[in-house]
Amino acid sequence: MTTSIHQLDDGAWISVNESREVNVSDLWLLARHDFCDCELADFLAEGFVEVGVEPPVIDARIAGRCIVCGTEGVTDWLTVGRVVDPADGEFYPVDFTSVHVPRQRTRLARPE
Amino acid sequence: MVTKVEKWKDEVYGNEIREHLMRFAEEGWDSIPEDEHDEWFERFKWWGLYHQRSGQESYFMMRIGTPNGVIEPGQLRVIGEVAKEYATGPAANPEFGEAVCDWTTRQSVQLHWIKLEDIPEIFEKLESHGLSTQQACGDSWRNIVGCPVAGKDKHEHVDAWPVAKDLHETFKGDDDHVNLPRKWKVAVAGCDQGCGQGDINDLSLEPAVKEIDGEEVEGFNVRVGGGLARKEPRFARDIDVFVRPENAADVAGACSALFRDNGDREDRFNARIKFLMDEWGPEKFRQVLQDDYVDFELETAGEDLREAYSYNAGDGNGHGDHVGVHEQPDGNYYVGLNVLVGRMGADDTLELADLADEYGSGEVRLTQRQNIIVTDVPEENLDAFLDEPLLEDYSPDPNPFMRGSIACTGTEYCSLSIVETKNRQVRYARWLKENVDLPDDVEDFHIHLSGCTASCAQPQIADISLRGMKTRKDGEPVEALDIGLGGGLGENPRFVDWVEMRVPADEVPGAIGNLVANYEAEREDGESFREFVEARDEETLADLIEPEETDYEDPYMHNTKMTWYPYVEDDSMEDSPAPTDGAGQPLPSDD
């Protein structure tokens, strides 16, 4: 089966294969990013703006704020998890408390 | 390319969702195909059902749309009975118990923990008493709001209730208007105080007078494109159109048809009409409306009554709300009761239904400040009604901090939320009541708490606005609030200035206490809080806030969104009983 992925409810969560897997309200640590001037941004996820899939990786651009410096905006692409085996569709989320590095491009899922 | 949600709506939307909903309800939760969950939950909203947040799968929030907040004689009892029988979940709320009714900021009713399997019975009961959940959520005409005492108010210019009712009846289930690009929120008001809060709605009909062919006609001016959501608040803009009451449905329908055809269906974040208004401006909007959507000449705007608007205007002692005892034009009285954060237990709701029958006509009305009004109380019944013990908890003469509090749903049930809201605001209000005094001449002081930027608690139009955030305290993530100051409606509405960001939630009451003390010390004689804020720049204001810990204790500092329910002992996601079957028994999990 192909992996179905979307953000719904104004970006409140990311659904992977019809299961709500990634939620807003968590703090993500971002390194080597240009979201703000902080070396390590402490980023509050407030809404998922776009989701993309580049098997096995699931990516998202997230709207929110760095709680260190107050910068608001939308991140580049962040890996939020993986679907290793499309046959069983099981989603393995990343640990959002570890450090993440945003990237510039990914393949877009259908726009929400 | 249209969005996935649009694709789902193309397949099944509107009235026809009901037969599917009923089939799933008969066959049980498991009958919804696993690979169709998201699309069905998106559609169910149209019938007033919103799937609760993660950790609470298979439970729904149910919204009942009560136009203009009017709950007719007998209906309050039905709502209370439905809440008592069906709105109980696997855990109770420590402040409110189990089975509660929420009176919302758009004059609707919300119940939680509703099971899919119970929906046919609930619908039958509601509908046999003239109540409905149709279009209470989803992409169409939402519940119509207005002055809650329309038809019973001395400040009335035109009685807008028949107009609101007509719009409600016309556009509920009307196939031409059931599938819009996004929600469509309408306000219709006829009083001169601005109680309809039209400025924050997609479409607002507000009272006006116009001389037409030498005759003074009473009707409405039209404004379009208000809304608070996200970080893009807008006030509705004057499109220079006057409508007679008998044309209201034509013009309102023309506006929603224009939205249907021209709203952005490729990006839900850009779909509300406020964004089309940004792009077009009011002149083009009017032109397109005239050219393509009405077949008569639109009148230019009449003379409005905005100068007198005092509702939620931030002037400290105007008509800030409908709480208290007020005489109706027919000599009876309406009694506005304060419901702290809009939540009332089912038993209290049933008791109030009895009191409304006993002392009034049985009718009650909901306000946009989450309060409830008992109408039609004859003078000779007033004293006995006011002596009822229930009114100690729902007071017609509350402390200003209890009276001015509004809070949204927050992490208790809502998936967009960042922080806990209602229980926290209850604790804030109680602490402020005990510890903080307002200047003697300030009777109204509004504090609105929203758990995220969707702004369901209308934070941008309060004296003090609180909005969910996070920060770290001693390295640990804690719930926090941004603090905004000096918002209000009135003739010239104003959104708050956001002046102090990410204040840990346990330091907010101290911050408010210090701010109020500084306001009292520095204000000019009679200066309202809003004027005080308007006269100062953001930096000066930030210095007046001074967050600090006090003896206020906040039990919700941890990340309540990571719990399955914030108030239980075993609160981790793994401890969640959801999803459950129709009897509330846990179902084997999918993963």
Ligand code: HEM
């Ligand atoms: C179970 C989850 C939710 C609950 C319990 C909830 C509750 C509420 C309530 C009580 C209101 C005001 C009342 C009304 O319209 O009758 C409201 C309004 C609103 N809700 Fe929600 N909500 C939920 C989820 C959401 C989501 C996911 C979104 C975003 C798609 C959202 C966006 C809004 C907005 C934008 C408003 C109106 C603010 C304005 O005036 O512009 N809500 N909601």
Ligand code: SF4
């Ligand atoms: S303001 Fe946000 S947290 Fe509060 S009910 Fe609305 S969507 Fe949920």
Ligand SMILES: [Zn+2]
């Ligand atoms: Zn930063």
